[in-house]
Amino acid sequence: MQSTRRHLFKLAGGAALLSGLSAVQAAVPRSSIEKFDEQYDVVIVGSGFAGLTCALRCAEKNYSVLLIEKMTILGGNSLICGGNFACPGNPNQKKLGIKDSREIFIGDCTRDGLGINHVELLDVIYDRCNDVVALLRKYGCTVDDSHLGISSGHTAARIIESTTSDGSCYVLPMLKALKGMKNVTIMNRTKMDSFVIDDTGRVAGIAARTKYSFNSKLASDDADNTSGEQKFYGAKRGVMLAAGGFSRDTWFRQMQDPRVQPTMDSTNQPGATAGALTAALDIGAAPIQISWLQFLPSCNPDEPGYGISANFIEHACYRYGIIVNPKTGKRFVNELAGRQPKTEAMFAVIGKDENYPVAIGDSAAAKAVNPAFLTAPLEKKTVKVFNSIDELADFYKIDRKALRDTIEQYNAAVKSGKDEAFGKPMNVTNGIDLSKPPFYAGRVCPKIHHTMGGVLISPKGEVIHMRTHKPIPGLYAGGEVTGGVHGASRLGTVGIIDALTFGMVAGENI
């Protein structure tokens, strides 16, 4: 006798729990709970960019929306990120004489992404990023695209810069607009634990806890935090997963890369853990490229998180100066290499004994960048000033002669325009070498910045099931909780437009 899939269901099913052949897996069967505590058209998990643009689009359709955030502060990493986002095909590019295209944008992303990007998702960003700009403006955000910037890895000026140097210029107006809408409910300190699945296999809602109190002192907040009151929230049209990445999940990230010690710092807010991602995997969401972690190699081990010295280190020291291994006094990498190779080189130097490299720039470098970049780190002493190279060498316990030799070689390379040793593109140094005291230096290290992988989504923002290869009915996702958009490594500024775009797109499709 041949049994069909449907037959298997009946044999195995009994109740709503089936044999792993559909989305009807794990999570809470709808039939096991009497009724939902509250019912909405849409439930959105996470209050960063993807959650906010999704909520706005849903609210425009007069859907009732519940938007939950497990932390006390709304906005997630979106609030504290740099806030600059890529907008390829922006109409001002033409006015400004900038050549850009779908091919150039995707070429830039896939170069950094090592070719494993899901191009069908990058297409959506290219096609819809200007609709995102319109959406932001509609809800009171100032989006200044009169000037378009460029940063590492981009080959066309296409970056709209934040007016507040962070994401708050977009997060706060969107939150304000949503708070003013009658059909939108926003709840902080509310954590999703798992999905509620109806007997057709559809995501019908979530199991969550209100009055949740995130505890960063626990080894794993997701595994060990028992605070809060359980509630079941129904989602008639669908659930949007916009829960972000897991850069602060010490267990999950070290599983993927054992070199990432629990003590390794991150640029992320403390709530960036894998709980919501694993709840989606529990119901069969396809896991994609989860082992690619991205580090930001311009961080400083002497300050927490993203800190205040990364801009000076990146723009003054890496561009116009050098990074040396204090044990040898020598350079060891092209200071302007991409995030991934630079991180690998720095890890090799840091080793197990925390031998942090030292980044050095001179007064000409300091003058060539935004003066604000230096003020705060000098005040907090995370970047230090030295009257001579010898003084600097002594402070960091670097051999004086070795460091002087390194700088002599580097200055010769600036002069010749060719860095034989590491291939740094000397044309961007504008002739600035390391010769004009005072000298500035800070210790540097990579900090975990973005987790590239997550769940697989369709171009409509639907979450794809790993077994059926079809959308899981009623489940959408966008932003850092998804994977594939950026491949192995993300260009700066594309993470933000990714989240904004797929939040909006999912909101249109729910």
Place this chain on the structure above:
Amino acid sequence: MQSTRRHLFKLAGGAALLSGLSAVQAAVPRSSIEKFDEQYDVVIVGSGFAGLTCALRCAEKNYSVLLIEKMTILGGNSLICGGNFACPGNPNQKKLGIKDSREIFIGDCTRDGLGINHVELLDVIYDRCNDVVALLRKYGCTVDDSHLGISSGHTAARIIESTTSDGSCYVLPMLKALKGMKNVTIMNRTKMDSFVIDDTGRVAGIAARTKYSFNSKLASDDADNTSGEQKFYGAKRGVMLAAGGFSRDTWFRQMQDPRVQPTMDSTNQPGATAGALTAALDIGAAPIQISWLQFLPSCNPDEPGYGISANFIEHACYRYGIIVNPKTGKRFVNELAGRQPKTEAMFAVIGKDENYPVAIGDSAAAKAVNPAFLTAPLEKKTVKVFNSIDELADFYKIDRKALRDTIEQYNAAVKSGKDEAFGKPMNVTNGIDLSKPPFYAGRVCPKIHHTMGGVLISPKGEVIHMRTHKPIPGLYAGGEVTGGVHGASRLGTVGIIDALTFGMVAGENI
């Protein structure tokens, strides 16, 4: 009111299906089936190396064992692999004057693995590989460690070579031994669909189909094949997952790396799909490093699978000759680079229009290798012979002058002992260049060979849960279905000892 985890269970649970906070997720609740069709102490899924050594250790303890294989042929990839395995710390190393150690072995593995290996698992291989040798011999395998070989990436001679040039010299005696045991049942054409979970969260058995007929013509055999009769098999002590990798799963592998087209060939047997892996993820097994796929860059697009020309290409052409891009007639990579960088370089050349590189060696190269390497490919014309470089160039539509220039430059590099262009280590060429007709050539491409990721296991072979970070009770795994042992890229010969070791270890711990 603070709700505890246990409290959540009660609210959400009802029956055995809980809210994603333990291993009790997805799969078939024990309470939903009346009784198991058959009960064993141990159920083993997969009949390759890991399944076989696990079965032997369990049988030694007088456990009743069911070993299932979904394919008709028993042995999986283990049967058709190269059969040579690393055995660091083998007692004959001392006699042969070979210096090896735990540190040297782990250093070799982590160098190729890009540092993301789980070293605690490599420790187990180092500690137990000689016990594997004893186990193999005990059950009738000929293990000839009087000579110890070396291959790419290993820095010590530690490889025990197969007496049959494949894995059959180990698979067949172990199968024979198991078939002779009263407490062991072996069933082919039996496919596991999902796990059966009891109300304590323990894996209590599996849902499977007997009389299953694998169908490689389906887009996805796992998703679409409905053949077979459903059975439930109980496993009183535990289930061993030894189901191998997913190199033949066109959907799952392309999700991880979109460049891997469905038409891309693999060295694996056709049944190497992700079905069993996804069943484990369904019950919360931690997914680790799943996006790292390994390609074998010495394959030939003009023959299926591993084929018959890889040995000649690797040992004659790559070592003593060159690879050229037919569009340019130029070299593009160090022919002796590691699997990962060589694969990346070849992908870039192949592009979307299947511009396969051409590997070239001369008659001196052919004489320097095992004559058997050339016989079969010449006969099948997957490697071709040419009287002159011009004739070779014409056949592959390479510009004659460009190819002659390339060879002239290469021969000069052999003479000088330094390959300025690509850094090939010229000391291994023994002075053989490309000057002695006839010339041999074949088209080359990477084929997908090993999927590095899988489920996370403990050093005891227990499968770790992604939420609790603890073993899933009753579930063990070993071999290619697991991840972390090899990190980003596996050294040749370590995959076999990985599977043999963790099968044995899991069998001891079940």
